[in-house]
Amino acid sequence: MSRPLRGIGVGGGSAVGPVARMAPAPALPAPRPVTDPAAEAAAVRAALAAVVTDLNERAARTSGPGSEVLAAQAVMAADPILADEAAALAEQGTDGAYALTAVFDGFRTALAAAGGYFAERTADLDDLRDRAVAHLLGLPVPGLPDPGHPYVLVADDLAPADTALLDPERVLALVTVRGGPTSHTAILAKALGVPAVVGCAGAMELADGRQVLVHGADGVVEPDPSPEAVDRAAAHERRRRERSAGFQGPGRTADGHPVALLVNLGAPHELPGAAAADAEGVGLFRTEFLFLDRAEAPGLAEQAAAYRQVFAAFAGRRVVVRTLDAGADKPLPFATSTDEENPALGIRGLRTAARDPQLLETQLAAIAAAAADSTAQVWVMAPMVSVPREAAEFAARVRAHGLPLAGAMIEVPAAALRTDRLAPVCDFFSVGTNDLAQYAFAADRTLGSLAELLDPWQPALLGLVATAAGSAAEHGRPIGVCGEAAADPALALVLVGLGITSLSAAPASLPDVRAVLAAHTLAECRELAELALLADDAATARDTVRSRMAGRSEELPPAAV
Known part of the structure; x- marks a missing residue:
């Protein structure tokens, strides 16, 4: 068995399953010359508007904390300062994708410097940036994987737009490299009753399809668990549920x-x-x-x-x-x-x-x-x-x-x-x-x-x-x-x-x-x-x-x- 990974346990219970990693953010292409600054600025505004519409539609399809989180993220994306600053850069001749990236990264730096709750919201801005860039470039919006079977979701970090739509019947457990006990990932994992480990260094090195056993209470992730370890965890889960009832x-x-x-x-x-x-x-x-x-x-x-x-x-x-x-x-x-x-x-x-x-x-x-x-x-x-x-x-x-x-x-x-x-x-x-x-x-x-x-x-x-x-x-x-x-x-x-x-x-x-x-x-x-x-x-x-x-x-x- 490979060496276990440790992080912060933020969801009780345990679960075993194959890893499925989050789809990566869209890669920025090489900068291109802007021949029509006004059109570029309009495209930037349209990309942000598309993100707002998408998030609001997602919020309408959910309820409880997930819906509130998505609605709050939509409000962030609709901030006119974001659109005005990105459009201004585009009007000055900056490639729209780079204009969006520059503005979001500027806001991100300010939040990270504020620390605490604001620092944890940087993941929200990263997600909004990636979604806006994907819309602008006509690329698939980054999001949850769909391997066709239940899985353990592994990500560098999870944005509210993703965690809010998690299906606990499909997602067996969550493991993220970043995040803390008060992050959106932690909050929504507890609401869903999904075992979760955040702040788990090395998690992204776990390959898709690799079996892992996630101990949500302990903050431990066991790669390639032995059949005996899986059986013990399953038996413990059964006893835990029976005992609690x-x-x-x-x-x-x-x-x-x-x-x-x-x-x-x-x-x-x-x-x-x-x-x-x-x-x-x-x-x-x-x-x-x-x-x-x-x-x-x-x-x-x-x-x-x-x-x-x-x-x-x-x-x-x-x-x-x-x-x-x-x-x-x-x-x-x-x-x-x-x-x-x-x-x-x-x-x-x-x-x-x-x-x-x-x-x-x-x-x-x-x-x-x-x-x-x-x-x-x-x-x-x-x-x-x-x-x-x-x-x-x-x-x-x-x-x-x-x-x-x-x-x-x-x-x-x-x-x-x-x-x-x-x-x-x-x-x-x-x-x-x-x-x-x-x-x-x-x-x-x-x-x-x-x-x-x-x-x-x-x-x-x-x-x-x-x-x-x-x-x-x-x-x-x-x-x-x-x-x-x-x-x-x-x-x-x-x-x-x-x-x-x-x-x-x-x-x-x-x-x-x-x-x-x-x-x-x-x-x-x-x-x-x-x-x-x-x-x-x-x-x-x-x-x-x-x-x-x-x-x-x-x-x-x-x-x-």
Whole structure:
């Protein structure tokens, strides 16, 4: 068997099948002289218009997140600045294909320099550029392969226009060289329930037709797997599905220790599925969807109406509302500055309230208004809390609005190391493992090349979680995990062993987590946590824990090494 490839696992389960690689982008021909600049400019505009029409038609044929992503990409392609700049170059005598390429690449450079969320959108621009050039040259538009049988899709990166139309009956798994845990590929793979590995260096070296076994939970791709490995993976998948179907209700360990299982919620279209899930509530309600892509902040009435819908859907259950997490990968013209040299370390999260206190005041008033006529248990927490003073001031503002429970996100090392000082003023905590890993390892969370450092199994990261959980327990404060780590069943056991009291993840992840908790005692969770903390690196921690689990119950096979 060839050496396994590793990346970032962003979709659970496993799948085996032949590789089919994405069709390449159209190659630019040699520049040609432009004899009719006006016609060339018109052709450029027509190519962009064709891309917009195609994307809108695709959006109309889909629904949910796929449709929204395609519609958003169509808006990007319809930006008049793109068309005007490319047409201007054509009118000056530049070959239309080169004019389009130059303008898109200029926008791409600006987005890449902005980092975070914007850097991940560079794949969108690459796709729009390639589609526009293909239309201009009369070439086939790059897209998904169609080998005539189910396959494992391998690509350098996937654009929204492609991922939105993936058929899970045909695409068995996704593997990309680029991309991060918050990329469109990751988001849509989870929505489709397709195993996926992103940030997987060397993936494009896998030839079409080559058999691979993709472990979505571990971020491992096994080329040329042995029949025994395939049989083990298939048997594990069957056991996993059967086991998950056999457990319902509140989360708890085999000896009855309660672990609240909650869902993450971040957009209106997710609400029906989240509310229908077998969950005890919402562990992370991201409110940014109300603020993004706007010139001005939404008013109190608009916000209250949106929050009221969520609270009504989760009547009687917990809803943990995170206040606006603007800045870094979510810049807003009315809340953040555009001239920060390092936005990830700048004015973001709760820090924006210092710049515009009324922004937070309006949001808290809206949450309070929506909670007043609801039976939902509304908890409110602040993102990017760093020092006790910030936590105290936030909690006071929350309680001044009549909201009884105020908490803080633990996503910077300073907060994890000083949770004991935050606890006297906070009612609860929630650990954001994605950002905590980014800041602990000084590693941009969007860079696939830093996948090893961003792995939630990193012992140093788990050590920070253990420190925070220990301090929370000493003060009788609940502490949850709402990052990617909560969706990994094996890691969920470790987190519980470290002292985490609730886990919040995508609805599709909860059955596996519930089942594996029910098969292990709290003492066993603590033993697994100790093994992970003693490991030298993430891969060793993961493999050691999974091997111990497999040795006891055969519920999880050891990860590929």
